[in-house]
Amino acid sequence: QVQLVESGGGLAQAGGSLRLSCVAPGSIFRFNAMGWYRQAPGKQRELVAMFTSGGSTNYADSVKGRFTLSRDNAKNTVYLQMNSLKPEDTADYYCNTVPALYVWGQGTQVTVSS
Helix, strand or coil: CCCCEEECCEEEECCCCEEEEEECCHHHHCCCCEEEEEECCCCCCEEEEEECCCCCEEECCCCCCCEEEEEEHHHCEEEEEECCCCHHHCEEEEEEECCCCCCCCCCEEEEEEC
């Protein structure tokens, strides 16, 4: 079973920063578009940032200019640097392919206080 492992969440104040990490098996990391999703309480899961299969990045309007994707191919890891955090960024964050093809990992919780 494919395992997606997210980490790096925590509690931050508004305006603060966090960096999330996602480790994925190399077999899917190298050949698929990879994205970060989030699900806030009572809301549907949404895609907030992604690497396309060609390596370019796309961001949801709500995070554009504040969140930045990066990757370490040697470590099969995708990072999400989150700056200028807002309370509305509070959510559980997950990584998966785009579209999401694999079982969701446990995610990592981000809480932003005002």
